[in-house]
Amino acid sequence: MDSQLKELRNGAPDVLELKNTPTVGGGVGDTFGNDAVTEEQFTPWSRVVASGLELLRDPRYNKGLAFTEEERDHHYLRGLLPPAIISQELQVERILQNVRSYENPLEKYIALMDLQERNERLFYKVLIDHVEELLPVVYTPVVGEACQKYGNIFRRPHGLYITLKDRGHVLDLLRNWPEKNVEVIVVTDGERILGLGDLGLNGMGIPVGKLALYTALGGIRPSCTLPVAIDVGTNNEALLANPFYIGLRQKRTTGKEYDDLLDEFMMACKQAYGERVLVQFEDFANHNAFRLLLKYGTTHLTFNDDIQGTAAVALAGLMAALPIIGGKLADHKFLFLGAGEAGTGIAEIIALEISRQGKIPVEEARKAIHLVDSKGLVTKARFESLQEFKRPWAHDHPPAHDLLSAVKALKPTVLIGTSGKGGTFTKEVLEEISSYQNKPVIMALSNPTSQSECTAEEAYKYTKGKCVFASGSPFGPVTYEGKTYVVGQSNNCYIFPGLGLGCTISGAIRVHDDMFLAAAEALAKQINDDHLAKNQLYPSFDEIRKISAHIGAAVAAKAYELGLATRLPQPKDLFAYAKSCMYSPSYRKYR
Numbered sequence: 162m163d164s165q166l167k168e169l170r171n172g173a174p175d176v177l178e179l180k181n182t183p184t185v186g187g188g189v190g191d192t193f194g195n196d197a198v199t200e201e202q203f204t205p206w207s208r209v210v211a212s213g214l215e216l217l218r219d220p221r222y223n224k225g226l227a228f229t230e231e232e233r234d235h236h237y238l239r240g241l242l243p244p245a246i247i248s249q250e251l252q253v254e255r256i257l258q259n260v261r262s263y264e265n266p267l268e269k270y271i272a273l274m275d276l277q278e279r280n281e282r283l284f285y286k287v288l289i290d291h292v293e294e295l296l297p298v299v300y301t302p303v304v305g306e307a308c309q310k311y312g313n314i315f316r317r318p319h320g321l322y323i324t325l326k327d328r329g330h331v332l333d334l335l336r337n338w339p340e341k342n343v344e345v346i347v348v349t350d351g352e353r354i355l356g357l358g359d360l361g362l363n364g365m366g367i368p369v370g371k372l373a374l375y376t377a378l379g380g381i382r383p384s385c386t387l388p389v390a391i392d393v394g395t396n397n398e399a400l401l402a403n404p405f406y407i408g409l410r411q412k413r414t415t416g417k418e419y420d421d422l423l424d425e426f427m428m429a430c431k432q433a434y435g436e437r438v439l440v441q442f443e444d445f446a447n448h449n450a451f452r453l454l455l456k457y458g459t460t461h462l463t464f465n466d467d468i469q470g471t472a473a474v475a476l477a478g479l480m481a482a483l484p485i486i487g488g489k490l491a492d493h494k495f496l497f498l499g500a501g502e503a504g505t506g507i508a509e510i511i512a513l514e515i516s517r518q519g520k521i522p523v524e525e526a527r528k529a530i531h532l533v534d535s536k537g538l539v540t541k542a543r544f545e546s547l548q549e550f551k552r553p554w555a556h557d558h559p560p561a562h563d564l565l566s567a568v569k570a571l572k573p574t575v576l577i578g579t580s581g582k583g584g585t586f587t588k589e590v591l592e593e594i595s596s597y598q599n600k601p602v603i604m605a606l607s608n609p610t611s612q613s614e615c616t617a618e619e620a621y622k623y624t625k626g627k628c629v630f631a632s633g634s635p636f637g638p639v640t641y642e643g644k645t646y647v648v649g650q651s652n653n654c655y656i657f658p659g660l661g662l663g664c665t666i667s668g669a670i671r672v673h674d675d676m677f678l679a680a681a682e683a684l685a686k687q688i689n690d691d692h693l694a695k696n697q698l699y700p701s702f703d704e705i706r707k708i709s710a711h712i713g714a715a716v717a718a719k720a721y722e723l724g725l726a727t728r729l730p731q732p733k734d735l736f737a738y739a740k741s742c743m744y745s746p747s748y749r750k751y752r
């Protein structure tokens with residue numbers, strides 16, 4: 162692979178030549194391997210960006226008080242800054258002090274979003290260096306509250322807004338986006354934001370948050386990311402009545418009008434950014450999510466994070482749990498509360514893995530997996546009325562009208578919550594499962610924290626310390642009868658940044674199910690005896706960039722193996738290569 166391209170990708174070289182002419186910059190040097198840009202155009206290492214006040218106002222290049230004396234001279238900054246020179250490290254400390262001083266989590270979120278708008282490298286340095294502390298602010302749970310109040314806290318637009326009114330002009334909208342070398346898009350239509358329901362255009366907070374993680378956790382350059390919210394209306398009456406709501410004031414459109422807009426968008430993505438732009442579908446309602454995945458999975462580089470990313474992260478946790486709970490996956494019985502995107506997505510990857518390991522048909526493997534939805538246990542008797550994606554799980558079994566009766570009847574060893582309904586793993590359910598199972602796995606995956614099926618403390622308390630617990634939103638450690646357990650966060654954010662990295666470094670043209678299996682295996686391998694001693698099924702986020710590089714390497718290797726990679730030749734050491742391609746947020750020196 163070309164080292165100059167690699168350097169461009171991770172933001173090197175350290176010395177960047179800024180022209181003194183106060184023009185706002187084209188992004189020639191910001192791409193990586195884009196066919197439209199020749200190598201010659203990359204050299205010499207110079208970019209044309211603003212100087213003076215415009216430089217300070219450009220979040221991509223602004224360094225605040227970190228500009229050196231020389232830079233202040235050369236770039237017309239004299240008088241525009243106070244005399245103190247503060248290093249990036251000290252700036253990080255200052256930001257942290259400020260963020261920590263806010264008691265209200267939403268204020269912390271606003272402060273970080275403001276920073277992203279003001280000084281992008283500082284934002285990413287703060288986030289990367291303090292990921293464990295700040296992830297809950299830019300991501301679940303606080304991003305959930307931010308979405309609920311998005312209009313009320315609105316300051317500046319983030320991302321690209323595409324509405325029903327833009328039909329026929331979607332490509333023009335993409336062309337209005339200032340970056341031309343987009344590699345990863347996260348798109349939502351806002352209909353199922355976390356477990357908070359239809360939040361309409363307020364859902365933009367999710368693509369913005371997810372893409373911040375693509376950069377911070379997965380090393381994708383910020384300029385190569387594009388958050389998109391598609392506005393087809395909302396059925397959320399409270400939002401429609403809210404004067405500060407930012408979206409169209411109409412009920413959701415469905416049918417042909419909806420499909421045409423989505424079609425136009427998907428086509429425009431390819432036209433604007435080429436075959437290799439990765440489009441991640443996020444927080445669509447399940448009546449659209451599955452069919453859109455089916456429709457575009459074979460024509461675009463795309464995946465559904467809630468179905469597939471979640472599946473991979475849950476499988477990784479289960480693989481990691483086996484040394485504690487004993488046996489192979491095939492020796493366990495799985496029960497889900499929630500038979501939607503996350504539930505059936507996880508169920509299917511478990512079945513695929515059991516089928517692969519045991520060399521048995523996937524239909525056979527599915528028999529150990531049962532799901533409960535809002536109407537009770539999914540059974541054969543309900544087959545005709547079931548949505549397509551639930552049908553593979555309609556087993557021949559007597560009805561069970563609620564979770565407790567299903568647990569009593571089926572005696573699962575693994576209980577997974579993907580219902581979006583908080584408090585549904587009740588004391589009775591948890592006591593029941595621990596009455597016959599010595600080490601039950603309890604995964605309460607619904608987000609945000611308010612929707613978690615139970616808290617970590619409840620899980621350990623009601624199972625009398627027997628369970629192995631993981632959750633979708635973060636919980637602190639729990640001490641039960643003198644033993645402290647660390648709660649792993651079973652969240653797709655362990656997977657998608659590395660998956661994106663793997664796709665971009667290999668130039669993948671399709672996302673294949675086997676890439677998720679590879680990602681899950683790579684993640685599970687990060688768990689060691691120290692983690693297991695604390696029931697910790699997922700590694701600490703402090704190690705996430707290294708983990709993302711491992712996942713990226715595994716995904717890229719799979720892409721090469723399947724003939725889906727287009728960046729040739731394949732690098733010899735994919736892990737080293739993935740690491741070397743990751744964006745670094747350190748300031749560069751300006752000549």
Ligand SMILES: NC(=O)C1=CN([C@@H]2O[C@H](COP(=O)(O)OP(=O)(O)OC[C@H]3O[C@@H](n4cnc5c(N)ncnc54)[C@H](OP(=O)(O)O)[C@@H]3O)[C@@H](O)[C@H]2O)C=CC1
Binds near residue numbers: 447534535536651
């Ligand atoms: N940890 C992670 O990484 C992820 C977590 N999630 C979380 O999972 C949750 C669900 O998401 P998703 O699967 O996409 O949503 P869906 O809407 O696709 O599925 C929700 C499922 O839960 C069922 N359900 C709802 N209420 C109840 C209830 N009271 N009792 C039993 N079942 C119920 C629904 O039943 P019915 O079909 O009958 O309506 C449906 O089957 C959300 O909170 C989301 O935040 C999602 C993705 C990733």
Ligand SMILES: CC(=O)C(=O)O
Binds near residue numbers: 467608653
């Ligand atoms: C994590 C995630 O994608 C969700 O809760 O929807």
Ligand SMILES: [Mg+2]
Binds near residue numbers: 355443444466467
């Ligand atoms: Mg989601």
